[in-house]
Amino acid sequence: MLSQTLRKVATSALHTAPTALNIIRAQPSQYVIASVVGRKYILTPRDVLTVPHLKDVRVGDILHLRDIHEIGSREYTLRGDPFLPRNHIKVEATVMEHTKGKMEVVFKKKRRKGYQKTIKNKHPYTRLRIGPIQFTNLPLSES
Numbered sequence: 001m002l003s004q005t006l007r008k009v010a011t012s013a014l015h016t017a018p019t020a021l022n023i024i025r026a027q028p029s030q031y032v033i034a035s036v037v038g039r040k041y042i043l044t045p046r047d048v049l050t051v052p053h054l055k056d057v058r059v060g061d062i063l064h065l066r067d068i069h070e071i072g073s074r075e076y077t078l079r080g081d082p083f084l085p086r087n088h089i090k091v092e093a094t095v096m097e098h099t100k101g102k103m104e105v106v107f108k109k110k111r112r113k114g115y116q117k118t119i120k121n122k123h124p125y126t127r128l129r130i131g132p133i134q135f136t137n138l139p140l141s142e143s
Contacts, residue, residue, distance in 0.1 A: 020078045021088055025135045027073030032091055032133060035067035045132045048096065053124035057095050063128065065091040071133070092131040099125050 024030055031044045037051045043065075057063065068089055070079045078084065100122040108117040 017078065017085065017088065020076065021071070021135055024071060024073050024076050024078060027075065030071060030073050030133050032065075032068050032072075032089070033070040034065045034091060035069065036065065036093075036128070040069060043091070043130045045130060047130040049093065049128045049130060050099075050125050051128060052126070053098065054095070054126045057126065059095050059097060061095045062131075063093045063095065065093060087137050088135065090134040090136050093128040094131065096127040096129050099127060101125055 029044065031042055033040055033042055035041075036049065037054070039051075041049060043049065066083075066086055068080065068084045068086075068091065069082060070077060071084060071089055072078065101124075102122070104121050104123070106119040106121070108119070109115065
């Protein structure tokens with residue numbers, strides 16, 4: 001009963017997205033959950049993210065993360081349905097390098113036929129450095 005009352009008070013106090021975003025912006029550290037190459041990642045500023053190879057980017061290019069599902073801090077969270085509006089939050093990622101993973105060896109063999117085959121492969125990856133989380137088009141808090 002008490003938790004339902006507290007939840008109602010919290011939701012009525014944060015009934016608009018700009019108000020909630022101002023509260024989250026005032027917190028010391030924030031995180032976002034964003035989709036990058038079809039997968040969701042929990043990201044904070046200055047993180048290094050390794051994703052499958054991105055073909056059309058070069059080292060030093062800046063990518064804008066558009067599909068942001070959730071933003072939050074230690075005490076507050078704001079979830080989108082399914083995404084948060086793009087005009088309120090801006091997160092950028094810089095391409096650091098294109099690299100390859102470790103050597104994967106697959107050995108195939110047919111018994112009693114003399115057939116043996118070794119397949120070696122290194123998967124290509126792209127490393128991204130996450131930039132700061134920027135809040136845009138928000139009125140300044142009055143406190």
